[in-house]
Amino acid sequence: MPSAHTAGRGDARARAARPVRRAFFLSDLHLHGGDPAGVQRAVRFVADARAQDADALFVLGDAFLAWLGAPSLRDAGLLPFLDALADAAAAGVRVVLFHGNHDFLLGPDVEAALGVEVAGASLDVTLRGQRARLLHGDAFCTRDLAYQRLHRVLRARPVRAGMLALPLSAREALRDRLLSASARGTARKSQETMAMVDEDVRETLATGPDVIVAGHVHRARDACFDLGARAGRLLVMADFESTGSHATWLDGQLRLVPRDARYQHAPGPVIAIDGPAGSGKSSVAAALARRLGFGWLDSGAVYRAVTARVLAAGLAPGTPGTAALARGLILEVEQDGHVSVDGREVPDELLRGPEVSAAVSPVSAQPELRAALMEVQRAAARRFPGLVADGRDMASVVFPDALLSFYLDAPLAVRARRRWEQVRGAAVAPEEIERQIAERDARDSGRAVAPLQVAPGARVLDTRDLSLDDVVERLEREVRAALAPQGAIR
Numbered sequence: 001m002p003s004a005h006t007a008g009r010g011d012a013r014a015r016a017a018r019p020v021r022r023a024f025f026l027s028d029l030h031l032h033g034g035d036p037a038g039v040q041r042a043v044r045f046v047a048d049a050r051a052q053d054a055d056a057l058f059v060l061g062d063a064f065l066a067w068l069g070a071p072s073l074r075d076a077g078l079l080p081f082l083d084a085l086a087d088a089a090a091a092g093v094r095v096v097l098f099h100g101n102h103d104f105l106l107g108p109d110v111e112a113a114l115g116v117e118v119a120g121a122s123l124d125v126t127l128r129g130q131r132a133r134l135l136h137g138d139a140f141c142t143r144d145l146a147y148q149r150l151h152r153v154l155r156a157r158p159v160r161a162g163m164l165a166l167p168l169s170a171r172e173a174l175r176d177r178l179l180s181a182s183a184r185g186t187a188r189k190s191q192e193t194m195a196m197v198d199e200d201v202r203e204t205l206a207t208g209p210d211v212i213v214a215g216h217v218h219r220a221r222d223a224c225f226d227l228g229a230r231a232g233r234l235l236v237m238a239d240f241e242s243t244g245s246h247a248t249w250l251d252g253q254l255r256l257v258p259r260d261a262r263y264q265h266a267p268g269p270v271i272a273i274d275g276p277a278g279s280g281k282s283s284v285a286a287a288l289a290r291r292l293g294f295g296w297l298d299s300g301a302v303y304r305a306v307t308a309r310v311l312a313a314g315l316a317p318g319t320p321g322t323a324a325l326a327r328g329l330i331l332e333v334e335q336d337g338h339v340s341v342d343g344r345e346v347p348d349e350l351l352r353g354p355e356v357s358a359a360v361s362p363v364s365a366q367p368e369l370r371a372a373l374m375e376v377q378r379a380a381a382r383r384f385p386g387l388v389a390d391g392r393d394m395a396s397v398v399f400p401d402a403l404l405s406f407y408l409d410a411p412l413a414v415r416a417r418r419r420w421e422q423v424r425g426a427a428v429a430p431e432e433i434e435r436q437i438a439e440r441d442a443r444d445s446g447r448a449v450a451p452l453q454v455a456p457g458a459r460v461l462d463t464r465d466l467s468l469d470d471v472v473e474r475l476e477r478e479v480r481a482a483l484a485p486q487g488a489i490r
Contacts, residue, residue: 010458011089011092012089015089015094016117018055022055022056023054024056024058025060026060027136028239029239030062032065032238042063042263045240049088051362055092056094056096056249057092058213059098059156060135061098061100061102062101062102063097063100063103063147065179066131068103068176069184070351071171080458081154089115093118097110097119098120098135098148099118099119099120100120101136101147103165105164106118106403110151122135123400127254130211132212136214137217140201141197141203141216144189144194194217196234213235214235215237216236219238220256220258220343221234221342222234222330222343235247238258243382245258255331267382269386269387270381270403271294271389271404271479272395273388273391274392274405275392276441278414278416278419278438279410279415283468284408284472285470289335292480293386294385294386295382295385296389297387298339299391302377304357305339306329307363308350310322310359329342329343333379333380361440374397377398378399392444396453396455403482403483404459405456405458406461406475407459408463409460412434412437412441416434
């Protein structure tokens with residue numbers, strides 16, 4: 001059981017009645033006893049919050065990968081975090097745990113054992129005159145009908161009581177089935193299906209809250225909504241587990257921290273694939289990532305997403321303001337290679353459109369902008385079990401310590417033919433595409449910052465006579481051989 005403490009229900013009620021002066025928020029920690037490093041990161045966050053004189057700590061759901069009731073209070077792997085919460089509560093910090101989709105069995109036994117509060121669906125707090133509604137966030141994901149149906153069943157009081165009455169072995173078996181079904185379902189759903197629906201957010205804000213603070217969707221977002229007579233705000237934290245994302249209420253300011261390297265888990269193995277345009281690196285990287293169960297970093301998509309914002313802001317490519325604009329964006333790389341900006345996935349038709357294609361090279365050539373996007377790309381390695389990263393400087397600059405690095409190449413004529421086949425129907429002559437690729441080769445190889453080059457130790461592969469499957473299978477064999485001693489792959 002957690003260590004002894006003096007906080008009780010009466011103390012919790014007293015803390016709840018106090019004004020919130022300095023508060024910390026986080027969500028989606030997914031803690032479990034088999035991940036001591038993750039538990040220690042969460043313990044460190046609680047300690048850091050207390051060191052900054054926090055008087056409130058709100059954990060907005062999915063603190064735990066699964067909560068099984070009283071047995072989880074005795075989980076030796078979780079005890080350091082449970083003790084940290086109990087000690088914070090005993091020291092006078094208001095600690096509130098919210099139900100998530102993983103830990104909806106949190107209940108009065110936790111309140112009694114730790115001296116904390118367990119909130120249900122939502123909780124309203126006042127932040128210096130602002131009414132803030134705190135909740136997990138899944139209630140806004142109304143396009144995900146299957147999830148919402150399951151959510152209603154599992155949160156029903158009779159179902160929760162029935163689950164807690166089961167023998168521990170039955171609860172564990174049910175937990176395993178639910179986690180497996182959730183992983184399979186998430187893999188099949190689009191990001192749009194799982195995203196929050198702005199119309200639902202707007203309707204909630206219209207009922208009175210000035211700001212909503214949530215998590216659940218694993219994408220950081222800070223958005224304003226025009227409600228006519230006033231404005232509303234939605235602040236969504238990414239998952240603390242992989243990004244260290246959290247929010248703070250300090251000195252009268254509510255601030256989102258999209259990612260924090262102090263609390264991120266260590267990056268997984270990285271496979272870097274570089275090469276010139278048309279060498280096949282993006283297609284190979286995407287296919288290889290799928291086979292390995294890794295994330296895919298399409299670095300070109302990151303630069304294109306920023307370029308789209310640069311153009312939307314009316315900035316000329318190459319002007320100094322573009323780096324400052326990039327630093328102000330919340331950029332996230334998804335497992336399938338898509339890029340989200342400020343919590344919204346950027347559609348491919350915009351990324352690959354002619355305006356962005358014409359401007360991406362001068363935008364990406366700026367040293368200040370490349371430096372601003374370095375951490376965005378490196379952060380992707382902390383989000384997934386492993387990462388396949390493709391670009392022009394992945395091995396030489398972004399991931400110089402990659403487990404393996406490859407350089408794919410082919411003669412100019414072959415690469416131009418491949419690109420023409422991709423855009424066939426766009427009324428572009430093959431000769432024009434070859435000219436464009438040659439110019440891009442010259443710019444990429446000749447630029448002063450992060451030029452296109454074969455990184456030391458990279459394995460060079462000429463793909464002119466190889467099919468996509470041939471290249472992927474060869475790289476997969478080499479990667480699996482390198483990963484086998486680490487036990488880092490299925």
